[in-house]
Amino acid sequence: MIVMEDIHKAFGSNRVLRGMNLNIETGTSMVIIGGSGTGKSVALKCILGLVTPDKGRILVDGQDASKGDRDAFLARFGMLFQGAALFDSLPVWQNVAFRLLRGSLKRPKAEAYEIAVEKLRRVGLKPDVAERFPAELSGGMQKRVGLARAIAADPEIIFFDEPTTGLDPIMSGVINELIREIVTEMGATAMTITHDMSSVRAIADNVAMLHDGVIQWTGPVAEMDHSGDPYLEQFINGRAEGPIEAVR
């Protein structure tokens, strides 16, 4: 279980998170929605330690995320970045097996290659992609490789940062389905950041709406459409009028 307690984070005078509280149950899929620049990515990066909160506490299975063995902590996570964040200088298979080629999870090279090819197959890519470089792939294929990398070491917790941004609707649907299938079959805890409502409906067990640095509403995805929360309703219906100020 991931617990975020009273998380504050400011960049200069810009107070992005202003006391965010959120619980994510083990084995569930939480999707955080909210407008651009509301701090969704910052919240996710706070959990991973990529950004240090100014105040507050993050617990993962009761253990303070800022303390203890960092390598062991990060080994529990997989992450799909918004732009896939693949390493240009490495072929696809080495990107996927990056964690398996070094550090505490190191395996023999041949075994790491086999796992990479298997994970690529799992996300719908053929083995011949393994030897290609990221720059030779389309955006959708790069996302799939990023997804394969995120699941390569069978993590307990997987983060997805804007998984469908920049993809056409059909490819978005494919990625959403893949994420849902993989999270279900791995039994992993998932946290996704998006403002794509089709992703929310495809991926989420629970939804949290982040606005003004705090969680405005959270609950099961089934209750999202009749929550009665004006912020959430404005967001999911894409209305310009409402409590969320829209810049024209």
Next chain:
Amino acid sequence: MSSEGLSLNPLALLAALGRWAISAVAAVGRMAIFAFGAISHILRPPFYWREIGNAFLNIGWLSLPVVALTAIFTGGALALQIYAGGARFSAEAVVPQIVAIGMVRELGPVLVGLMIAARVTSSIAAEIATMKVTEQIDALVTLSTHPMKYLIAPRVLAGIVTVPLLVGIGDIVGIAGGYAVAVYSLDFNSATYLKNTVNFLESLDVISSLVKGCAFGLIATLMGCFYGMNSGRGAQGVGRATKGSVEAAAILILAANFLLTGVFFSV
């Protein structure tokens, strides 16, 4: 209004000066902490041998052509200049000695350092800044890999080791350029030229050249890494990081050259 303006201006000027001084000291502090971190990661395992090998190849081996070409033309031009200048007071015969001392003590290390700043510092800064902008650095962290150890330490190590070697090669090639011009164009005797060159050079000249190479390699790679890791967002951020890294590396190389020359050769 004018008297109020006059009374406020000195304070505003002082405040601006103070802000500049604080930010300059903070930048130096950040750079020092970064340098300390980089060097400590060079010494501590794990070692990423593949990354270290790539860094040696890119910074050392692939810089050889540009270093050799710069040195050979500079050595040749130096021989021509000394010959023409020396002719004014019948001192044409000092060409081998001055080319040797000029290349080994000053021109070799400085020109190689500046070429490395242009070729390597810019490339390191642009590559790392792009990795930062595209979240590849964050990805490294989430994959339990320390960016200082994986990206910075191999490049800085390669700079410290390969740049003095490049300086040594540059010195030799520069002297060879001077030799070629002197022997084939200015009618110097080949054996005498070589004998004068070898006899005139002292071991301190060579040692100072190689030490300067070490220092310049450290500066060039550190600046590339530091500016890359601290780049702003987007293409503009990458551009600024690249430009800033080359400017900082070139200025620091010239300043370090002055200091080291003082240390080795102050009377």
